[in-house]
Amino acid sequence: MPNSSSQLELLRSVADGIAALFFPNAEVVIHDLSTNKIAYLANNLSKRKPGDDAGLEGVELDGGANVTGPYEKLNWDGKKMRSVSIAARDEQGKPSYLLCINLSTAMFEDARNALDMFLSVTRLQPQPQELFKDDWQEKINTFLHDWLRRENAALGALSREQKRRLVSDLYHQGAFKAKSAADYIANVLSMGRATVYKHLRELKQE
Structure with a gap:
């Protein structure tokens, strides 16, 4: 184990x-x-300084765990921090230093609040029925992802047989009535256009 001086030097580098x-x-x-x-203090966020009282009177670490936390604390500016305390022990196993990592979560909370506001469903208006009543792409997308959920399948991992069945099910739902539907479905399923048209010819002959 390092002596007190080298131990502190190592901890400073870690900090x-x-x-x-x-x-x-x-x-x-x-x-x-x-x-x-x-x-020692690296990247001062708490407006303390070396030599200040640590405020650890009465804290018993001799028989405790080396790592405590994470736990939440409040910084001087009212912003929350998430902290972990790590005990460094001497050659006799007695705690000599306590290294505390204080992570400010304010930026993450601001990002979460911004996302919550941006994605809030209360700001959405109902889709205008007259404008999108013939939105065949959305209808295909809805059917496609309902089909994937039923089959417990992933779009990017469909086998040839699964793609063939999916094309068949889309055909029987009338998905290919739109002029560009075959090309769109071929792109979405990562299939060649010729393969999709081959399946369609077979389906029409049934």
Whole structure:
């Protein structure tokens, strides 16, 4: 095991690496448990500084787990942080330093809120029936994905036989009545146009 000085040097490098990897959203703080002071701080998000009181009085780590968390805490600006604390032990197994990684989740929460607002169904209007009553592409898409769910199949992994059956089912649903439907279905199913037209000729002869 490293001595206290080399251990702190190693932890500082780890702290700098984590802070650099998750910049600007991660702060890493090293607490010296022998002095109950902050020994090092990388990417300061909490407005503390080395030498400040660590606030760890009464914390028992001797028999505890080396990793605590993740847990949630509130930063000075009211924004939430998700934190993990890691105990570094000396040669006798006694905790000497506590490395705390504080990840600001504000950016992720803002992104989630933006997505929720953008995708909110309350902002959608009903599809205008007159404008899209002959939208054969959407009708094909709806039938296609209902068919895939029933068959528990993935569009990109359909076998030749599955594609043949799907073309047959689409044909019997009238999907090929639209002028460009055959080309569209061939593209969606990644089939050659000649193969689709071959299946259609066979179906018409039944």
